[in-house]
Amino acid sequence: MVSIRLENLHKDFGGSVVAVDNLSLTFDEGSTTCLLGPSGCGKTTLMRMIAGLETQTSGRIFFDDLDVTKLKTRKRDLGMVFQYPVVYQGTTIRQNIGIPLRRENMTTAEKNERVDEILDLLGLSDVANTDVGNLDYATKQKVAVARAISRRPPIVLFDEPITNVDLTAKLQLKLVLKELFTKLKQTVLYVTHDQTEAMTLADKIALMRDGRVEQLASPRELYTNSQSVFAGRFLGNPGMNFLGKNDSSEIIAQLLGNRYTEQVSSVGFRPEDVVVSADQTPGAVPAEIEHVAIVTGGQHLVTLKSGVRIVKAKLPWHVPFTKTDGEHVWWSVPETKVRAFDSAEQLVPSGAVAVGS
Numbered sequence: 395m396v397s398i399r400l401e402n403l404h405k406d407f408g409g410s411v412v413a414v415d416n417l418s419l420t421f422d423e424g425s426t427t428c429l430l431g432p433s434g435c436g437k438t439t440l441m442r443m444i445a446g447l448e449t450q451t452s453g454r455i456f457f458d459d460l461d462v463t464k465l466k467t468r469k470r471d472l473g474m475v476f477q478y479p480v481v482y483q484g485t486t487i488r489q490n491i492g493i494p495l496r497r498e499n500m501t502t503a504e505k506n507e508r509v510d511e512i513l514d515l516l517g518l519s520d521v522a523n524t525d526v527g528n529l530d531y532a533t534k535q536k537v538a539v540a541r542a543i544s545r546r547p548p549i550v551l552f553d554e555p556i557t558n559v560d561l562t563a564k565l566q567l568k569l570v571l572k573e574l575f576t577k578l579k580q581t582v583l584y585v586t587h588d589q590t591e592a593m594t595l596a597d598k599i600a601l602m603r604d605g606r607v608e609q610l611a612s613p614r615e616l617y618t619n620s621q622s623v624f625a626g627r628f629l630g631n632p633g634m635n636f637l638g639k640n641d642s643s644e645i646i647a648q649l650l651g652n653r654y655t656e657q658v659s660s661v662g663f664r665p666e667d668v669v670v671s672a673d674q675t676p677g678a679v680p681a682e683i684e685h686v687a688i689v690t691g692g693q694h695l696v697t698l699k700s701g702v703r704i705v706k707a708k709l710p711w712h713v714p715f716t717k718t719d720g721e722h723v724w725w726s727v728p729e730t731k732v733r734a735f736d737s738a739e740q741l742v743p744s745g746a747v748a749v750g751s
């Protein structure tokens with residue numbers, strides 16, 4: 395197991411296109427980190443530099459204490475899986491998995507044992523002797539994964555490996571990959587723009603924006619303790635509700651209580667933390683129901699309108715909700731669930747804004 399450490403890693407493609415912006419951070423050994431972010435934020439460029447497929451403009455890359463910045467890809471001892479499955483045509487699944495082992499210092503028996511083990515891990519034992527030309531897309535990708543890990547490289551890089559797979563196969567592949575990551579404990583970097591995939595697979599998510607890592611944290615931490623407006627908005631379906639000081643200062647003051655200071659520019663709260671009631675409760679805000687929908691998981695997603703402000707509430711499926719469009723209700727959010735952000739759209743730490751601090 396090895397860690398991946400980036401030291402001021404930077405890549406620009408000339409002019410103003412900065413793909414990776416002076417990154418310094420460490421991906422822990424034996425952990426799975428998903429690089430998550432919108433299109434163009436630099437995920438693939440970062441991964442390609444770690445793989446040695448792209449030359450950095452400046453900065454250094456270390457695998458543990460080894461400086462690999464100038465090493466060619468084949469000297470970096472990596473496995474790689476791409477968006478499109480790479481398999482060797484005209485061979486069977488078993489042969490495909492065995493190819494990377496050809497030059498390994500192992501006996502034939504050891505190689506066979508390794509291939510059997512990988513076949514088993516990926517649930518491919520029953521089809522081991524099938525020609526890869528006869529496989530569906532998802533199984534081909536499984537073979538590509540199997541080949542990437544058969545040598546047991548300490549680092550494996552995945553670039554959107556299940557983006558093109560159909561939904562049913564996607565769920566199955568996610569389970570297989572999760573099991574694989576847990577069992578093999580390789581250091582895995584996994585590029586995706588799909589937050590559900592990242593939430594399912596990652597020990598940590600590196601949320602990227604404009605070539606920088608906005609937040610590196612466990613999926614739960616990233617969701618419940620979003621450190622910026624961007625993180626709050628990007629994660630969740632729908633993302634956090636935000637109210638700005640310009641048009642909602644009274645509501646913000648109400649929601650934050652004594653945490654409201656000059657430093658606060660907006661507040662955010664998750665739709666599932668919004669409490670909707672038919673009657674007025676202390677501190678609640680009046681609203682008209684604009685729309686009610688049932689979403690995945692059976693929850694009610696209620697769109698509320700308070701003046702010009704729109705607030706989304708996601709209500710638990712087991713709590714009956716009979717109100718419909720046009721009816722008047724009250725909404726509130728427990729104070730501990732309300733996040734305060736400054737004018738740079740960064741979280742204002744609770745302690746820092748407490749009155750009298």
Ligand code: ATP
Nearest residue numbers: 407411412413432433434435436437438439440587
């Ligand atoms: P996507 O999810 O769409 O693949 P990404 O997050 O992986 O996006 P990158 O592909 O790394 O982002 O691109 C980061 C930035 O660098 C983008 O602005 C992209 O247009 C630019 N870029 C990437 N490769 C090149 C290149 N070879 N030449 C010029 N610009 C590039």
